[in-house]
Amino acid sequence: MAHFVIYRDRDNFQLNGLDEFAITAQTRPEATCLRVLCGTCEISNSENDEVTIVATNFLESAASENSTLDLSFLDTYQEGITAQDYNEHLKGASESNRIFYDDFLSEITVAACAAENGQGISSFLHIYRAYERISYAFPLIYASKSRDYIGSFDNLKKWLADSKSDGSAGELAFFKKFIDATYEDDEKEATTDFHFLGSDETRRRQFALIRNQILKWRPEDVTPSTIDNQVISVRFDQLHTILLTSRNRYFHQMSGRSDNIKQAAVVDPETFFLVLCRPLLTYVAKLFHDIVIEDMKTPT
Template sequence: MQRYLTFSYSDNLSKQVYLQLPDSLKLTGDSDSELLLILRLLSGNVELTHNYSNIAIKSRVNYFSGDLVRLRNWKKDFPVLFSEDTTAEDLSIFVQNTKYINRSFYSVILAEISHFILHTKKGAHTSAFIYIYRILEKISYAFPLIYTSKTQDFLKSFDKLKELMVGDKEKKELGFFKKFIDILYKNDSLSDTSIDINLNPNDSSVREQMFKSLKEVIDSSIIHEDSTEYYMLAIKYTDMGSFIITLRNRFFHNLNGGAKNIESNKIVDSDELFSFINPMAMHWIAMVFLQVTSYSLSEFQKHRQHAVI
């Protein structure tokens, strides 16, 4: 029996920009690269169709930007997110030559992101958060392994990462991925910044309860100094993964004893709460994805140059 195709993807760029793109960066619907679909979807220029419900969504949100603003000219503006001298042609060659590498992994991530966008469109933000966490689970082991396979400089640090792969589940979730993120952003100015979650419910009392409920369940060490009481919860950049995991544990697991849980009566409306959290959580995941892909692109270009020489 043929597998049901849950999502379909088509190009949502302006005709002018679309015509300027190299062919391998265009979406044709015919065996498109999953990596390309992820990059295009997260940067906000894909029309996503959920075939079962026939819901079509013109993705406009650019999760690679902290303010989520859409790129004006994808061909010119997106490649420079990798580096100032990266061009659309560079990205095209990379996508074309790595199309079948780790394809099953990227296919899974693409599906999770697509479900996130679908549930966000429906206003089901609590459900959408589940897909954020599912993505985090998938990348928490795969990204370090992909990264180590691309760069020799990381191999020494990988010995330390392997030590974190044993032990209890909580240690593996928090420790392994957190160590990887710390290494990934070592000497990067981003590590000193924060992911800022603005709480904007209509009622000030609800905003205060939401803020307190989140602050009570997370470790104070991951809260950035830029936080503004009751209005903005700033999470240290490299600790955003820990924040997501804690939210999953303290809201969805609702365990008895030990750590404090998020009480549903205090947050009033979970969909509204997660509507504030989800965009910034996905932004952070998108940036980690970009960072790992950037290393893969850099290593690909090095090997290609050596092959030519």
């Protein structure tokens, strides 16, 4: 991480014997990532004197504050794994993926600080950049943990096959196929809520934009928890589409395309991306955690 970004414990944070999560010059980047995403850090930037307390446990949900001021959440987050198990893994973790973890930490730090400070556009852009880092790292780490080399190679070939039906290309199309192939149905069907902000007109337009243009939902696709113009509840396996389509069709418009996101539909971009950034940060946090879990495994 850049030398001008400084991580500290939140006031009254308790390490409770998890020494590998102590913030020092030697702390592994994946440990710092988990600290940030679990809402246990105060982050300062010595170049502009900004200080942000990241109190949201994004690994749990976009609306969960880490009120216990420790990492006890990790005792129950992944079935069969305790906070001490993460600590033991970090003691002997390989250096082979350190560049990935360093890059991810840089992006997720900016994304989390911006989200906590209500800066939706900045947070969204760095979530997307973090997602790009994950898109190749996760499948390759996953494949490296298998002793079935032929099966792993065949899977990699299938995941790498080009597919642009949802706007994905290259490594992001690869990653979409990986998610579809490796996550269980109950995981893919789990939903994340996006809560709309602003005036009634802003909510109406932004809700319609996500439902009709980005997700292209038919009436039968609407999830039970969705409430018109207030909350849209999106399946895990559709979060990729929200992230990519919002970026590609708003920030990267192409002349002549009928599916570009018009400014009139967004109304207020800061509000729109503030609606998106916190739930999407939880999505990326889960994927990152799943990478750590794969890294903890011995080849099978």
